[in-house]
Structures are given as structure tokens and as C-alpha cells.
Amino acid sequence: MSNTATLEVNGQKHELPLVTGTENEVAIDVKALRGATGGVITIDPGYKNTGSCESGITFLDGEKGILRYRGYSIEDLAEKACFLEVAYLLIFGELPTKEQLDKFYADIKAKSVVDDDVRKIVDAFPKTAHPMGVLSSLTSALTAFNPSSVNVDSEEAMYNSVVKIMGKFPVLVAWTMRKQQGLPLDYGDSNLDYVENVLKMMFKKPNEEYVQNDIIVRALNKLLILHADHEQNCSTSTVRIVGSSHAGLFASLSAGISALWGPLHGGANQAVLEMLEAIKEDGGDTKKYMAKAKDKSDPFRLMGFGHRVYKNFDPRARIIKKAADEVLGDLGVEDPILDIAKGLEQEALTDDYFVQRKLYPNVDFYSGIIYRAMGIPVDMFTVMFALGRLPGWIAQWREMRLRKEPIGRPRQLYIGENLRPFKDIENR
Ligand code: ACO
Numbered sequence: 001m002s003n004t005a006t007l008e009v010n011g012q013k014h015e016l017p018l019v020t021g022t023e024n025e026v027a028i029d030v031k032a033l034r035g036a037t038g039g040v041i042t043i044d045p046g047y048k049n050t051g052s053c054e055s056g057i058t059f060l061d062g063e064k065g066i067l068r069y070r071g072y073s074i075e076d077l078a079e080k081a082c083f084l085e086v087a088y089l090l091i092f093g094e095l096p097t098k099e100q101l102d103k104f105y106a107d108i109k110a111k112s113v114v115d116d117d118v119r120k121i122v123d124a125f126p127k128t129a130h131p132m133g134v135l136s137s138l139t140s141a142l143t144a145f146n147p148s149s150v151n152v153d154s155e156e157a158m159y160n161s162v163v164k165i166m167g168k169f170p171v172l173v174a175w176t177m178r179k180q181q182g183l184p185l186d187y188g189d190s191n192l193d194y195v196e197n198v199l200k201m202m203f204k205k206p207n208e209e210y211v212q213n214d215i216i217v218r219a220l221n222k223l224l225i226l227h228a229d230h231e232q233n234c235s236t237s238t239v240r241i242v243g244s245s246h247a248g249l250f251a252s253l254s255a256g257i258s259a260l261w262g263p264l265h266g267g268a269n270q271a272v273l274e275m276l277e278a279i280k281e282d283g284g285d286t287k288k289y290m291a292k293a294k295d296k297s298d299p300f301r302l303m304g305f306g307h308r309v310y311k312n313f314d315p316r317a318r319i320i321k322k323a324a325d326e327v328l329g330d331l332g333v334e335d336p337i338l339d340i341a342k343g344l345e346q347e348a349l350t351d352d353y354f355v356q357r358k359l360y361p362n363v364d365f366y367s368g369i370i371y372r373a374m375g376i377p378v379d380m381f382t383v384m385f386a387l388g389r390l391p392g393w394i395a396q397w398r399e400m401r402l403r404k405e406p407i408g409r410p411r412q413l414y415i416g417e418n419l420r421p422f423k424d425i426e427n428r
Pocket of ligand 1: 263264265266268293294300301302303304305306307308309357359362363364
């Protein structure tokens with residue numbers, strides 16, 4: 001295969017280098033195009049066809065339904081690893097030895113206390129505030145309490161920021177939920193493992209002994225692993241682009257949390273459950289909602305269906321569907337919402353509209369059902385997604401800094417007014 005692509009612009013031919021990735025994906029390098037053509041750029045709103053970086057973290061093949069972190073299949077990781085091992089793998093590139101994992105967790109625990117003044121910020125939010133807004137604000141506020149985390153010019157400084165946020169973020173997640181529920185804020189128990197501690201911090205009641213449920217711990221481990229990274233999605237691209245200005249890690253993550261909040265991205269897990277509830281309240285008529293989703297004059301979309309890159313199936317959805325069955329079975333939960341979800345899935349998989357557009361259930365179609373069975377409030381679902389995505393965002397931010405990537409600054413095609421004379425206010 002030739003290692004260049006030829007592009008003809010205004011009768012002049014330009015040879016553009018082809019770049020090949022380790023999985024034989026090919027990209028046309030257009031870096032020099034603008035200079036060579038005297039100003040011609042490429043345009044691709046939504047970046048449907050544009051690679052923003054080279055990355056060695058996550059590989060996904062949307063046609064074949066493949067997802068791998070650092071070369072390991074998502075199926076293996078979800079089955080065999082714990083969340084903290086996967087976090088280490090994503091951030092540092094290799095599965096940790098026992099010693100490396102122990103040290104990583106010890107360093108995280110050593111930095112997990114959140115300044116007590118952050119409580120005052122938590123107190124200032126109304127109980128009705130959306131947890132994603134609260135989480136994004138608290139994550140941003142952490143910079144003020146840890147100013148050294150901004151200047152990360154050495155690997156050591158970077159490591160310190162990483163363990164700080166891995167330790168403090170679960171506390172913020174738990175506080176966000178406890179504030180909403182009027183529960184006292186808690187620091188958990190650093191004798192527990194990472195995921196166990198998250199659950200205890202979230203659910204411990206002041207007047208009851210807390211009893212750990214292993215089914216829930218296993219399920220949360222799996223959910224967090226499935227969400228841990230997904231290459232250059234909206235929130236990850238946001239983290240990388242904010243970080244590319246050399247804003248600190250916490251500020252970059254806060255921006256990523258805001259990006260994740262939207263219903264077309266991480267907010268879909270909340271939207272799915274609200275949609276399933278609405279269908280149940282409306283008598284459970286899935287056909288009616290299928291028709292609405294297909295009606296172009298109706299803005300309704302079947303939430304949890306479709307994905308920008310998975311056009312055959314989302315491998316995470318397969319794992320999570322099985323996990324939902326297991327968790328609900330193990331916990332003895334009978335949830336009519338699950339039957340509605342299964343009914344919708346069956347109809348969509350055989351419906352021409354969905355088949356032709358390659359719209360399949362995505363990871364969020366089933367995650368909300370598991371979160372609900374765990375007792376997590378619906379508007380906390382996207383917060384749980386953020387907790388899972390944290391190591392991915394960190395890994396991508398760290399990679400961007402270590403590769404010394406330039407500041408992210410896209411170009412545009414201007415379609416506004418040409419130069420016109422200024423009009424005095426009385427003449428407008
Ligand atoms: N319900 C009904 N129709 C849909 C849906 C849906 N969920 N998703 C896409 N379509 C239709 C579109 O109307 C469009 O139809 P057209 O070609 O006749 O105009 C076609 O399928 C292609 O849709 P696009 O929006 O162009 O696809 P894109 O790749 O830009 O969007 C997205 C992907 C945003 C995920 C979309 O499928 C969607 O809105 N899904 C529902 C929200 C959701 O579940 N988001 C979670 C994504 S996963 C995650 O972030 C973890």
C-alpha cells in the first residue's frame with residue numbers, strides 16, 4: 001500500500017502522509033495541508049472522521065464490537081480484574097504486580113482526606129442541585145485546596161496529583177449523594193478495598209451498622225471497569241483539550257464531568273431509566289414509544305440506543321445485560337422495568353428503522369437498572385459513570401502531557417457577514 005494520499009486542490013496535487021496504527025488503522029496526516037495550499041483546511045463538525053491524537057490507551061473497533069484497554073479485552077478485564085488494577089493499567093500502561101498495586105492503593109489512601117473546608121462548599125448547595133453540577137464544582141474547587149497539583153512538570157508531581165484525585169474523588173462522589181439525602185458527610189474506612197470503601201461512604205447510616213453486600217461490590221467493580229475508558233469520546237476529548245492549555249488535572253477533570261453530564265453522553269443512563277419509568281407509567285406500551293422514536297417530527301429518541309462508534313453491538317452492553325440479570329437474580333429483585341427494557345430491545349433489534357441505522361443498545365441501556373437495584377438514586381447514575389471514567393480521563397490527560405501535545409485549537413470555516421461599515425446606534 002502506498003504511504004501517501006494524493007489530494008488535488010485547485011488543480012494542484014498534494015501528497016499527504018498516511019499514518020498506520022498498531023491495529024492497522026490508517027489516517028491521513030493533514031497537518032501540513034493548510035500551509036501547502038495557502039489556507040485550505042479540512043472540516044468535520046462533530047469530529048465524525050477526525051483523529052485528534054495518537055493514543056496507546058484504548059482500542060475499539062466499532063464494526064467488530066471490540067474494546068480493549070492497553071491490549072487487554074474488556075471481557076477479560078470485567079471478568080478477572082478489580083477496578084483499581086484496571087485504573088493502574090490505564091494510567092501506567094501495565095497490569096500492576098501485587099507490590100505495585102499495594103503501593104498505589106497505599107498512596108491513594110494517604111491522600112484521600114478532603115480538606116474540611118470543602119464541606120462548607122457542599123453545605124452551600126441546595127439539596128435539589130443536580131449531583132453532576134455539584135461534583136464538577138467540587139472537583140474544580142479541589143485545585144484551590146491543592147495548588148501544587150496545577151504545576152505538573154515532573155512525573156513525580158503528576159503522580160502526586162493522580163493519587164490525590166483517585167483518593168479524594170470517591171469522597172466527593174459520596175458527599176454529593178449524602179448531601180442530597182441529608183446524611184452526615186463521612187470519610188469511609190481505609191481498611192476496606194477501593195470499591196467497598198466507595199459503597200460504605202455512600203450508604204453508611206449514622207444509626208446503623210454498615211453491612212457490606214458482596215454481590216453489590218462485584219457488580220459495582222464490573223460497572224466501573226466497563227466505564228473506565230472509551231478513547232476520544234466527548235468528555236475525554238474535553239479533558240485533553242482543557243489540559244492541553246496546561247490547566248491542572250482537577251480543572252481538566254471538572255470540565256470532563258460537565259461534558260459527561262449531557263443526555264447524549266453519560267447522562268443517558270439517567271435518561272434511560274426515566275424513559276423506562278415513563279413507559280411503565282403509561283401502561284407499558286413499548287410499541288407506542290418505538291413509533292415515537294421513529295417519527296421524525298417527534299424529538300423523542302430511544303435513550304440507550306445508538307452509539308457514535310459501535311455500529312454492530314456495544315461489547316459493554318453484552319456484559320452489562322448479563323450482569324443485570326445476575327444482580328437482580330442474586331438480590332432477589334423483581335423489576336418490571338427490566339421486562340420493559342428487554343421488550344424494547346427485542347423490538348428494536350428486529351425493527352427496520354433501527355436495523356438500517358445500526359442502532360443497538362449501548363452500555364447505558366442496562367447500567368441504570370443495576371444502579372437502581374443497588375439503591376442508587378437515578379440522578380446519581382451519571383456520577384457513578386464519572387467515578388468509573390476517572391482513571392480513563394487521568395490516563396488520557398497524562399498521556400497528552402507526557403507526549404507534549406500542542407494546545408488544542410481547531411480551525412473553522414467562517415460563514416458570517418463580510419466587512420461592513422459600523423452603524424451609529426440611532427441608525428440601526
Ligand atoms: N432513537 C431513535 N433514532 C435514533 C437514535 C435513537 N436513540 N439514535 C440515532 N437515531 C437516528 C437519528 O435520528 C438518525 O436518523 P436519520 O439518519 O434518519 O437522520 C440516525 O439514527 C443517525 O443518528 P445520529 O444522531 O447521526 O448518530 P450519532 O452517531 O451522531 O449519535 C448518539 C450517536 C448521540 C449516541 C445517538 O445514537 C443518540 O442520541 N442516542 C440516544 C442517547 C444515548 O443513548 N446516548 C449514550 C451514548 S453512549 C455513552 O455516551 C456512554
